[in-house]
Amino acid sequence: MPEVVLRGFGWRHAGRRAWAVRGVDLRISHGERVLLLGPSGAGKSTLLAALAGLLPEDSGESEGTVEIDGLEPVKARERVGIVFQDPQTQLVMARCGDDVAFGLENRGVPAEEIWPRVSEALDRVGFPYPIGRRTAALSGGEQQRLALAGVLAPRPGLLLLDEPTANLDPAGGALIRSAIARSHDPDTTLILVEHRIAEALTLVDRVVVLEPGGGVRADGTPTAVFSLLGDQLAEQGVWVPGRPLPTHRAVAPPADPLVRAEHVTVRHRLPATTICARAGEALAVTGPNGAGKSTLALLLGGLLAPTSGSVDAAPGGAPHKWRAAALTQRIGSVFQSPEHQFVTSRVADELALGPRQLGRTDVSATVDELLDRLRLTKLAGANPYTLSGGEARRLSVATALATAPRLLVLDEPTFGQDRRTWIELVELLARLRDDGCGIVAVTHDEDFVTALADRTVVLGRPG
Amino acid sequence: MTLVLEPVADATAPLARRNPVAKLGAALLFSLPLAATLDPLTPALALVIELALLPFFGVRYRVLARRSWPLTLAAAGILVTMVLFAADRTGAPLFSLGPFDITTGVVATALGLVLRLFAVALPGIIVFATTDPTDLADALVQNAKAPARFAIGALAAFRIVPLLGEEWQMLALARRARGIDAGRNPLARLRLFGSTAFALLVGALRRGARLALAMDARGFDSGIPRTCARRQVFGRADAALMIGAAALSAAILTISIQAGLFRPIIG
Numbered sequence: 001m002p003e004v005v006l007r008g009f010g011w012r013h014a015g016r017r018a019w020a021v022r023g024v025d026l027r028i029s030h031g032e033r034v035l036l037l038g039p040s041g042a043g044k045s046t047l048l049a050a051l052a053g054l055l056p057e058d059s060g061e062s063e064g065t066v067e068i069d070g071l072e073p074v075k076a077r078e079r080v081g082i083v084f085q086d087p088q089t090q091l092v093m094a095r096c097g098d099d100v101a102f103g104l105e106n107r108g109v110p111a112e113e114i115w116p117r118v119s120e121a122l123d124r125v126g127f128p129y130p131i132g133r134r135t136a137a138l139s140g141g142e143q144q145r146l147a148l149a150g151v152l153a154p155r156p157g158l159l160l161l162d163e164p165t166a167n168l169d170p171a172g173g174a175l176i177r178s179a180i181a182r183s184h185d186p187d188t189t190l191i192l193v194e195h196r197i198a199e200a201l202t203l204v205d206r207v208v209v210l211e212p213g214g215g216v217r218a219d220g221t222p223t224a225v226f227s228l229l230g231d232q233l234a235e236q237g238v239w240v241p242g243r244p245l246p247t248h249r250a251v252a253p254p255a256d257p258l259v260r261a262e263h264v265t266v267r268h269r270l271p272a273t274t275i276c277a278r279a280g281e282a283l284a285v286t287g288p289n290g291a292g293k294s295t296l297a298l299l300l301g302g303l304l305a306p307t308s309g310s311v312d313a314a315p316g317g318a319p320h321k322w323r324a325a326a327l328t329q330r331i332g333s334v335f336q337s338p339e340h341q342f343v344t345s346r347v348a349d350e351l352a353l354g355p356r357q358l359g360r361t362d363v364s365a366t367v368d369e370l371l372d373r374l375r376l377t378k379l380a381g382a383n384p385y386t387l388s389g390g391e392a393r394r395l396s397v398a399t400a401l402a403t404a405p406r407l408l409v410l411d412e413p414t415f416g417q418d419r420r421t422w423i424e425l426v427e428l429l430a431r432l433r434d435d436g437c438g439i440v441a442v443t444h445d446e447d448f449v450t451a452l453a454d455r456t457v458v459l460g461r462p463g
Numbered sequence: 464m465t466l467v468l469e470p471v472a473d474a475t476a477p478l479a480r481r482n483p484v485a486k487l488g489a490a491l492l493f494s495l496p497l498a499a500t501l502d503p504l505t506p507a508l509a510l511v512i513e514l515a516l517l518p519f520f521g522v523r524y525r526v527l528a529r530r531s532w533p534l535t536l537a538a539a540g541i542l543v544t545m546v547l548f549a550a551d552r553t554g555a556p557l558f559s560l561g562p563f564d565i566t567t568g569v570v571a572t573a574l575g576l577v578l579r580l581f582a583v584a585l586p587g588i589i590v591f592a593t594t595d596p597t598d599l600a601d602a603l604v605q606n607a608k609a610p611a612r613f614a615i616g617a618l619a620a621f622r623i624v625p626l627l628g629e630e631w632q633m634l635a636l637a638r639r640a641r642g643i644d645a646g647r648n649p650l651a652r653l654r655l656f657g658s659t660a661f662a663l664l665v666g667a668l669r670r671g672a673r674l675a676l677a678m679d680a681r682g683f684d685s686g687i688p689r690t691c692a693r694r695q696v697f698g699r700a701d702a703a704l705m706i707g708a709a710a711l712s713a714a715i716l717t718i719s720i721q722a723g724l725f726r727p728i729i730g
Contacts, residue, residue: 054676054679077682078685082680084676088626088670089670089677090674090677092615092674092677092678092681093622098692101693102615102678102681103681104690106682106683106685107682107685107687110690111692114692136622136625151681154681298636304636323644324639324640324641324642324644325642327639327640332640335636335637335640337633339666341637343638343643343662353642354642357642357643399641400640403642
């Protein structure tokens with residue numbers, strides 16, 4: 001008997017006009033390992049939530065049926081485990097062992113069986129620390145590994161993974177992928193949603209592509225699906241493996257320095273560093289986690305004062321001493337998490353905010369131009385917090401551009417983006433650079449460095 | 464901004480080892496009756512006992528002093544306010560501080576209040592300095608029959624608290640990056656503080672919702688009777704701690720009544 005059966009399944013969140021997912025007919029047999037694909041907005045996460053029994057009836061409208069071993073998902077909860085993107089909001093307990101035990105306690109596993117099963121689950125994912133270790137002391141990749149152990153401990157027959165590497169750096173992503181591969185057992189059905197397909201393909205034997213408008217676009221072995229639809233999928237933003245990415249080198253040599261940091265340090269966060277950002281140059285700052293990359297971005301962006309050393313953006317001296325409005329005229333900062341930077345309730349208002357503070361007169365023209373350039377025109381009236389990941393990223397870049405600063409400092413701008421947004425971003429930044437702006441990007445993304453960077457500074461490990 | 468939420472005491476000390484519910488119960492039994500009187504003798508006696516018992520809880524005096532600085536600050540505030548503005552200026556005049564006549568009555572009232580503050584707060588500080596939050600939640604569920612949904616839920620929420628400090632800093636920096644600052648205008652500062660706090664709250668709620676979803680996905684709402692991986696035992700020594708606390712409290716009240724200083728807060 002097939003384990004997962006969907007017949008004409010659809011779901012519409014309460015208060016939304018469009019269906020998040022619709023018309024899905026799918027049969028996944030016992031022990032299959034499936035990669036679920038589709039451009040952003042195709043409803044992959046909603047589908048996983050439905051399978052995990054996490055769509056309460058009163059939170060939206062459903063269509064068709066979903067069955068797991070012939071049961072409704074809510075009744076099959078015990079057989080299903082799900083790992084989400086963000087490790088921070090999955091770990092419940094302060095100590096590692098306790099966290100793995102949490103799911104077992106919830107399912108009424110007798111106390112004497114709990115600890116052997118905790119050790120077994122931690123072994124399965126290759127968790128290297130003792131059970132008394134604090135969860136807060138783990139890196140993102142280790143936390144996600146622990147979350148996987150916690151989900152595996154109750155021995156689910158169906159394991160759902162909703163972009164488990166999306167919030168991790170490449171090293172963390174590799175850690176969780178090896179844990180998934182290691183913990184795999186032939187009796188567990190696996191459904192994986194993942195952006196970075198090349199790395200995920202080793203974990204699956206079947207690919208299902210959802211169509212944004214509804215239904216299943218393609219279903220088969222990875223080779224079959226990609227030879228048939230590879231180009232189309234890549235066009236829509238799916239990271240199809242083996243597709244080359246455009247590169248953009250600077251057409252002119254770099255011009256005058258925009259910001260220079262000499263021997264800057266920030267206590268506990270950044271050891272002494274000297275760096276200079278120039279006009280007409282794309283500078284990539286790379287290095288392992290904890291090397292102080294984001295801190296350096298804050299310093300260059302004039303948002304943080306150095307503990308020692310100096311940051312100089314002549315004329316005007318140290319940018320952290322400027323008033324905020326003056327700062328936006330000269331230096332634009334784009335944070336890793338776009339939501340942190342949104343302060344109004346409409347996309348158009350977000351864009352108008354900067355120019356209006358500077359008393360510019362052509363505000364609406366600037367807003368319209370940016371909306372158009374970043375494909376946000378249709379969303380002008382939307383609330384920034386309701387945007388998809390790619391839309392939110394485009395908006396956060398657009399808000400920094402609204403005041404036309406000469407220097408743009410970006411922290412992990414391509415993080416978790418689909419292929420289409422990725423290419424658009426690289427093209428946009430390349431054009432800005434060629435128009436004489438300086439670009440500084442803190443990044444883990446090697447493709448991004450290859451595609452855009454004219455110069456790379458590698459920060460070392462914390463000493 | 465960092466918040467230390469882990470216990471700071473020697474976990475093997477004889478009283479630190481007691482059941483968390485017993486410690487919490489003892490703290491309440493000891494300090495609540497003392498709050499019923501306004502005289503300075505009762506809290507003074509209580510403080511002496513609390514400080515004498517401190518080593519048995521494995522808390523070092525220096526650590527306690529470091530931990531209780533907000534309390535010291537509050538006490539200093541009370542002292543200043545009372546000395547300057549207390550309505551009751553009876554008693555023998557001691558000295559004058561500009562236009563303020565400092566009398567024995569004023570000093571007694573101020574001292575009484577400060578002592579009360581310390582005497583009532585210290586047991587709570589001792590409990591949290593010697594108790595792991597996980598143990599407290601476990602004991603509340605197993606020994607005090609608190610609903611797991613509440614105790615474990617609160618524990619999970621508590622784990623998010625230290626993240627909020629970092630979040631606040633990011634939000635403040637992000638606002639500056641958007642061209643929003645308050646400069647020296649106090650009204651603008653207040654507004655900025657409000658809007659940042661609101662964003663923090665919204666973020667915390669989203670985070671909380673995601674955590675709750677992940678917990679339910681792991682069967683927290685399954686309705687199956689929950690088992691407990693970590694056993695908490697409430698034994699005779701724990702009962703003795705609570706009885707001892709009540710007895711000490713009663714003894715202190717008796718002394719202050721005998722001494723004729725007892726001034727009930729009501730009446």
